[in-house]
Amino acid sequence: xxxxxxxxxxxxxxxxxxxxxxxxxxxxxxxxxxxxxxxxxxxxxxxxxxxxxxxxxxxxxxxxxxxxxxxxxxxxxxxxxxxxxxxxxxxxxxxxxxxxxxxxxxxxxxxxxxxxxxxxxxxxxxxxxxxxxxxxxxxxxxxxxxxxxxxxxxxxxxxxxxxxxxxxxxxxxxxxxxxxxxxxxxxxxxxxxxxxxxxxxxxxxxxxxxxxxxxxxxxxxxxxxxxxxxxxxxxxxxxxxxxxxxxxxxxxxxxxxxxxxxxxxxxxxxxxxxxxxxxxxxxxxxxxxxxxxxxxxxxxxxxxxxxxxxxxxxxxxxxxxxxxxxxxxxxxxxxxxxxxxxxxxxx
Amino acid sequence: xxxxxxxxxxxxxxxxxxxxxxxxxxxxxxxxxxxxxxxxxxxxxxxxxxxxxxxxxxxxxxxxxxxxxxxxxxxxxxxxxxxxxxxxxxxxxxxxxxxxxxxxxxxxxxxxxxxxxxxxxxxxxxxxxxxxxxxxxxxxxxxxxxxxxxxxxxxxxxxxxxxxxxxxxxxxxxxxxxxxxxxxxxxxxxxxxxxxxxxxxxxxxxxxxxxxxxxxxxxxxxxxxxxxxxxxxxxxxxxxxxxxxxxxxxxxxxxxxxxxxxxxxxxxxxxxxxxxxxxxxxxxxxxx
Numbered sequence: 001x002x003x004x005x006x007x008x009x010x011x012x013x014x015x016x017x018x019x020x021x022x023x024x025x026x027x028x029x030x031x032x033x034x035x036x037x038x039x040x041x042x043x044x045x046x047x048x049x050x051x052x053x054x055x056x057x058x059x060x061x062x063x064x065x066x067x068x069x070x071x072x073x074x075x076x077x078x079x080x081x082x083x084x085x086x087x088x089x090x091x092x093x094x095x096x097x098x099x100x101x102x103x104x105x106x107x108x109x110x111x112x113x114x115x116x117x118x119x120x121x122x123x124x125x126x127x128x129x130x131x132x133x134x135x136x137x138x139x140x141x142x143x144x145x146x147x148x149x150x151x152x153x154x155x156x157x158x159x160x161x162x163x164x165x166x167x168x169x170x171x172x173x174x175x176x177x178x179x180x181x182x183x184x185x186x187x188x189x190x191x192x193x194x195x196x197x198x199x200x201x202x203x204x205x206x207x208x209x210x211x212x213x214x215x216x217x218x219x220x221x222x223x224x225x226x227x228x229x230x231x232x233x234x235x236x237x238x239x240x241x242x243x244x245x246x247x248x249x250x251x252x253x254x255x256x257x258x259x260x261x262x263x264x265x266x267x268x269x270x271x272x273x274x275x276x277x278x279x280x281x282x283x284x285x286x287x288x289x290x291x292x293x294x295x296x297x298x299x300x301x302x303x304x305x306x307x308x309x310x311x312x313x314x315x316x317x318x319x320x321x322x323x324x325x326x327x328x329x330x331x332x333x334x335x336x337x338x339x340x341x342x343x344x345x346x347x
Numbered sequence: 348x349x350x351x352x353x354x355x356x357x358x359x360x361x362x363x364x365x366x367x368x369x370x371x372x373x374x375x376x377x378x379x380x381x382x383x384x385x386x387x388x389x390x391x392x393x394x395x396x397x398x399x400x401x402x403x404x405x406x407x408x409x410x411x412x413x414x415x416x417x418x419x420x421x422x423x424x425x426x427x428x429x430x431x432x433x434x435x436x437x438x439x440x441x442x443x444x445x446x447x448x449x450x451x452x453x454x455x456x457x458x459x460x461x462x463x464x465x466x467x468x469x470x471x472x473x474x475x476x477x478x479x480x481x482x483x484x485x486x487x488x489x490x491x492x493x494x495x496x497x498x499x500x501x502x503x504x505x506x507x508x509x510x511x512x513x514x515x516x517x518x519x520x521x522x523x524x525x526x527x528x529x530x531x532x533x534x535x536x537x538x539x540x541x542x543x544x545x546x547x548x549x550x551x552x553x554x555x556x557x558x559x560x561x562x563x564x565x566x567x568x569x570x571x572x573x574x575x576x577x578x579x580x581x582x583x584x585x586x587x588x589x590x591x592x593x594x595x596x597x598x599x600x601x602x603x604x605x606x607x608x609x610x611x612x613x614x615x616x617x618x619x620x621x622x623x624x625x626x627x628x629x630x631x632x633x634x635x
Contacts, residue, residue, distance in 0.1 A: 267585075269585065271585070273551075273555065273577075273581055274581075274584070275577055275580060281555060281558045281559050281573065281577055282554055282555045282558045282577070283558075284551075284554060287551075288547070288548075288551050288555075288581060289547070289548035289551050290545065290546060290547050290548065290551075290581070291527070291544075291546045292543070292544065292545050292546075292582070292585075292586070293543070293544040293546075294541065294542070294543055295541070295542040295543075295544070296539050296540060296541045296542065297539050297540070298539040299539075299541075301538065301539050302534075302537055302538070302539040302540070302541040303541070305537045305538055305539070306534070306537070306541070306588060309534075309536075309537060310592065311534065311588060311589055311592040311593060312586075312587055312588040312589060313587040313588075315587070316586070316587050316588070317585060317586045317587040317588075319585055319586060320586060333585070
């Protein structure tokens with residue numbers, strides 16, 4: 001077995017949390033059940049990975065099998081990578097029958113015609129999701145297995161999720177190969193990026209609960225009432241009414257279910273500055289240029305909690321609440337001409 | 348001017364942690380060499396005691412205490428004092444290079460409020476800036492406290508202070524292309540914490556400030572409030588979020604950046620003294 005392959009397998013196993021190693025090796029299916037039983041999965045990870053490499057040696061693992069293990073790892077832990085969303089289109093209305101063999105052949109052929117040194121592996125998962133792993137080399141060097149690009153192509157849709165490698169120059173070639181292999185005409189990047197692949201898929205395929213579900217009344221939180229003092233009951237009632245209203249409005253705008261997981265949203269503002277004329281401040285007829293970025297481990301849930309915390313109005317601005325339906329988290333906002341100030345258009 | 352900026356160039360684009368320092372008792376600029384020696388011996392002794400284990404046992408620390416005569420406001424201010432720790436491998440002292448591992452400097456710019464009422468024996472250097480490992484800061488701080496009977500305290504910057512800096516520094520004329528004026532807000536106590544970065548193109552921010560600031564050469568609290576309110580309103584108009592209910596934690600401009608934990612970065616040498624003047628004032632406030 002090639003030393004580089006052995007090292008690559010060793011490092012891939014080290015990435016896996018110890019409790020998951022056995023399951024992942026079973027999914028991989030390259031080592032027999034007998035071989036797996038010879039490995040002590042309770043020892044230190046360093047030793048586990050050495051044992052795994054030993055077994056792979058017995059089976060003469062090649063880079064192809066090692067690559068499959070990497071795909072399985074990334075499929076289980078997709079959030080370690082940053083994913084961008086791409087959409088393909090073509091003019092003809094009819095969708096041809098998708099042939100995986102044909103796709104694979106065309107994809108490989110296109111990449112290899114431009115670059116001899118690439119490692120390409122495919123794996124099909126449920127929901128017609130095809131995972132493609134590409135390791136890039138140069139005309140003079142072997143593919144670097146540690147600098148990989150991943151593509152998740154949903155064959156029944158025009159969408160692909162791409163996690164490019166650090167070698168960004170290969171991205172156009174990758175996109176081309178995708179278009180050619182899937183019989184589309186062109187491809188463009190959507191303004192949507194996140195570590196959470198599942199959330200991107202939810203947003204693009206509209207699988208999150210949207211805001212026009214049937215109204216489902218929630219029981220009023222009993223504890224709020226109990227904690228308020230007996231005096232000022234009218235204020236208490238008003239507070240409850242306002243809290244209820246905020247919750248209701250939040251449900252209307254955000255929907256009932258859990259929000260897709262995004263880490264950031266970026267807005268390039270090119271709108272006019274307006275203010276109370278009494279202040280006698282800036283009255284320019286040119287845009288007030290700003291860049292606003294929101295960051296959070298779970299952005300949409302965070303934004304949803306602002307109004308109940310008293311930091312924002314309910315409903316929140318449509319610039320924020322539109323993120324899931326528009327399936328984007330990069331925006332350029334310009335003033336809508338001739339309308340009531342406060343209405344914006346985002347191209 | 349040029350010679351000045353050369354001497355102070357090393358202060359730019361580094362992160363400095365801020366402290367306020369009470370007046371130093373019986374400190375003399377004439378004895379800087381002695382102080383270098385004494386501090387050096389103190390550090391060596393601390394290392395022997397095993398108190399400086401993390402720093403790296405094989406390194407000899409050389410101490411240099413010098414004066415920065417140009418870093419002050421008026422002649423009534425004490426010139427800034429710079430302390431630098433350099434390391435050299437003790438295994439081969441002749442061959443290895445000296446590497447700067449820690450810098451700290453005391454300064455006073457327009458510190459009359461504190462210095463004018465001080466007895467002779469005291470030196471007024473209320474602002475202390477540090478770049479380097481926390482362990483060295485602790486040792487140097489301890490030595491100064493023991494030797495000059497002074498007290499160090501971290502200087503944190505409130506949203507109130509940061510708003511002043513945002514307004515003041517936005518108003519400074521700088522060469523283009525210049526970085527935007529950026530305000531960073533934090534909302535930590537949500538179930539999922541939120542950070543908001545709000546960056547305004549400098550030309551546009553300056554255009555706004557120019558219409559807000561009415562009295563030349565002077566900035567009032569009201570002007571700062573109006574400026575910030577305008578920015579908050581513009582934000583609210585778009586996002587329906589009340590930035591005033593969040594915590595302003597960082598301000599970043601072409602002149603300097605400041606973080607609420609008491610961290611500063613100087614970007615322009617021409618405004619160095621101006622920023623130091625503001626920081627000196629804040630340090631004095633904290634001392635009094």
